[in-house]
Amino acid sequence: MKTSSWLFYLFPPKFSGYEETQKAKLLHYMLLAAIAGSLVIGTINFQKGWYPETTFLFSFTGISLVGFFLNRTQLSWYAGLILNISLYIVICLMLYNGIGLYDETVLAFPFFIIFTTFLFGKRGLWIGTCLSVTAIIAIYFLQVYGLFENIYMASPTRVLILSSLLMLSGLTIWAVRDSWEANLRNLRESYDLTLRGWARALEYRDGETAGHSQRVIELSVTLARKLGLDKEEIRALQRGAYLHDIGKMAIPDQILHKPGPLNDEEWKVMKQHPIRSREFISEIPFLQPAIQVAYYHHERWDGSGYPEGLHGEHIPLSARIFTVIDNWDALNSDRPYRKAWPREKAIGYLQQNAGSIFDSRVVDAFLGILEDEKV
Secondary structure, three states: OOOOOHHHHHOOOOOOOHHHHHHHHHHHHHHHHHHHHHHHHHHHHHHHOOHHHHHHHHHHHHHHHHHHHHHOOOOHHHHHHHHHHHHHHHHHHHHHHOOHHHOHHHHHHHHHHHHHHHHHHHHHHHHHHHHHHHHHHHHHHHHHOOOOOOOOOOOHHHHHHHHHHHHHHHHHHHHHHHHHHHHHHHHHHHHHHHHHHHHHHHHHHHOOOOOHHHHHHHHHHHHHHHOOOOHHHHHHHHHHHHOOOHHHHHOOHHHHOOOOOOOHHHHHHHOOHHHHHHHHHHOOHHHHHHHHHHHHOOOOOOOOOOOOOOOHHHOOHHHHHHHHHHHHHHHOOOEOOEOOOOHHHHHHHHHHHEOOOEOHHHHHHHHHHHHHHOO
């Protein structure tokens, strides 16, 4: 990646979460359009001698540039807020310094509503619509009370028409957004059902106890919430938990189902399964955040794990969480080579290995859950 080239900044940023990256991409292109559009229109206004409008537009260019660089540093929420507030102020100022409700700038309000909707959801939609209608009414009363001059007469009919059109725009955008969210929910459910089917198939192939994947997912989510992971990080953890051993599909049966201990060569092959998991997942965009769990859940806090030999906080937190849960469920389940451990013995194992195999903070949080919920 050649960060020294200005062309690098034309490409949208990439973050750890798939949906976070998509929103940052959308905002990236919005900001690029805002910068280019305000520069072009500002230059045209300058050539025509409309200096107040030129000042507003060039100021908007500068503010959009600030938002642009904030968006590239994982501060997309602030970048979106800056874009929307500055766009609203610029529209209002241009109407005030133009010909009020007869100025073509009023056509920018639907774009303002669209921006607020796709950056802040339905709450942003209603706020954007209300602010747009409020601006129309405010401009009208400013003209009525003679606070700025206009060659056109103030018209309540025009206020009613413009306000109605903006509210109609808001309702239309709401309907589109609602349909889009419903389709997205259905798509997510389809993805998750597919992953659940993969996990069940893997349980059959690997000889895992029935329901292992579902149990570790539920406990992992509970622990992740206790440790403060956000919604998108938890979703990535869930999907990683479903697919944590998908790479075992590439392990030969004679190794995977060997009843006794593996020899050195067999163990080398077995240790390849996180690498295979990463290969399987890496080509699927929405599953890329799940790689952290699938690839790193055999790493150990002291650096003695595999495949990378990472240690401490170099191991992603989602993988550290899942490692504790995966071991807990394994110890509490019957296996062909041993019976399930008693609860207290399994707890003792986690405590003894906190700081070596496991992250002590994660173990302490999980033991707190066990105490509170009697898992």
